[in-house]
Amino acid sequence: MATVLPPPNKRQRLENAENARKQQDVAGIPQDLGSFRVQFVDKTTGKPTGGLVSIPVADSTVKNLELLLNSLQGNDVSERVPYRFTYQSGSGNQSSNPTVDITSDLHKSLLQPGLKTTEDSISLQYTPQAVFRVRAVSRCSSSIPGHGEAILATQFSSASSSRMVSGSGDNTARIWDCDTGTPLHTLKGHTSWVLVVSWSPDDSMIATGSMDNTVRIWDPQTGASLGQPLKGHTKWVRSLAWEPYHLQSLGRPRLASASKDATVRIWDVVSKRIEIVLSGHKGSVSCVRWGGTGKIYTSSQDKTVKIWDSSTGSLLSTLTAHAHWVNHLALSTDFVLRTAYHDHTGQIPASDTQKLAKARLQFETSATVAGEIVERLVSASDDFTIYLWNPSSTLKPVARLLGHQKQVNHVTFSPNGQLIASAGFDNHVKLWNSSNGNFLFSLRAHVGPVYMTSFSADSRLLVSASKDTTLKVWDVATGKMKEDLIGHKDEVFAVDWAPDGVRVASGGKDKAVRIWRH
Secondary structure (H helix, E strand, C coil): CCCCCCCCCHHHHHHHHHHHHHHHHHHCCCCCCCEEEEEEEECCCCCEEEEEEEEEHHHCEHHHHHHHHHHHCCCCHHHCCCEEEEEECCCCCHHHCCEEECCCEHHHHHHCCCCCCCCCEEEEEEEECCCCCCCCCCEEEEEECCCCCCEEEEEECCCCCCEEEEEECCCCEEEEECCCCEEEEEECCCCCCEEEEEECCCCCCEEEEECCCCEEEECCCCCCECCCCECCCCCCEEEEEECCHHHCECCECEEEEEECCCEEEEEECCCCEEEEEEECCCCCEEEEEECCCCEEEEEECCCEEEEEECCCCCEEEEEECCCCCEEEEEECCHHHHHHCCCCCCCCCCCCHHHHHHHHHHHHHHHHEECCEECCCEEEEECCCCEEEECCCCCCCCCEEECCCCCCEEEEEECCCCCEEEEEECCCEEEEEECCCCCEEEEEECCCCCEEEEEECCCCCEEEEEECCCCEEEEECCCCEEEEEECCCCCCEEEEEECCCCCEEEEEECCCCEEEEEC
16 A cells, blocks of 8 residues: 655745745746846936946846945945836936836846847936835843823824824723833723724824724823813724824814724814715724825724725725735835925924925825835735735725735834734734735734734844734844843734834833833
């Protein structure tokens, strides 16, 4: 009788899948197509870097181009700068010539469409994806007690890492001074758990949403409540989203709140009035995002994602693909919308019109792909899947991201829009390519469900928070763990990496806020 081989174990299955993926990548570009002659040009100055370089077509991937450019500039391996490559077709007036983004390799972007041949010299424009480097946080600089119950949400100010707000099950939110590691203000007023906190893009207000069905607006300088609570929801408030700064009427910011009562309400936070009620979902609305093009995106336990017009409140489209509750949404422009006119230089424009112009410029620069403003959307669900969408061009998903073995709890885009990180109840964090949804790495080290992740401002590092009481910092270029942050005594529910990259804040079941830094 012939011996029956046992089924492959988990490690063998993973190795087989990895080998198959590598074979697919290699098989994508034929080996015998010759070479390109490439001249790298700095897009901002127009000056060439180095001379003409001969690159085999088979090796003309973005990763290899990045390595080559870094070596031409004399950058050390640890100081490698990520770049975005574009090709400007034609000559003369640049605005009339289409720009081609090199998303995967030169073969697919230039050779296959017939824009260039191997006989031509190619002038490739490059733009750095990160103009500064964030160092991995490695120590707990302060552990601050104060809350009487578990901490459910944390967020840094959009201006700096000096101030942070946390929401807790003790019915309060607290503002912390992260420079000294001391509490600044206690925001009292809610009568039930504070589930969500959100700092306005211009740093002038904080919004909190609670299980008491209300939203409250606070002054971060004094900790005082700005007027009466925003009442209207009949069940608890689960998610908040501020109107992007470059779309706001001066002095009249608006706020969207999503609730378990299946509605989303848009508030004028100055007059405390409901402007629009978005009703159409048949189940609890789990997440709301306000896009930079004036659209509002909502996800729900009715298995759908809906897109609304923020000015009229009309339903534009419904995205149906998930087979279970949709837990979370993320936009490729989330980071730039959160920071508005703030940047790494710390320089704030003097007038409101200058602030508006800078916020609009930063959004358009971040969102422009191949000459068009593109806002991609990613949704995570209890059906173990993630879908990548480009709602401006098609209502069908761009890609279905498979790999998680349990519910996917949280998704987020990197600040440069190139990567997606997903956290699941299968103890894993996974990294994906945001342009085509290709799987990159599975980050394994947690021994409990992962609740949340947050990218550093330079998109090189990722921090994850888990039920196993730890935070872990990952290098997204290699998929390896850089730091294991031990200190919490119980589950870590919330984590945020400051927009200036200096600090990470975390909170959880042990009721203490912890500030981490290098």
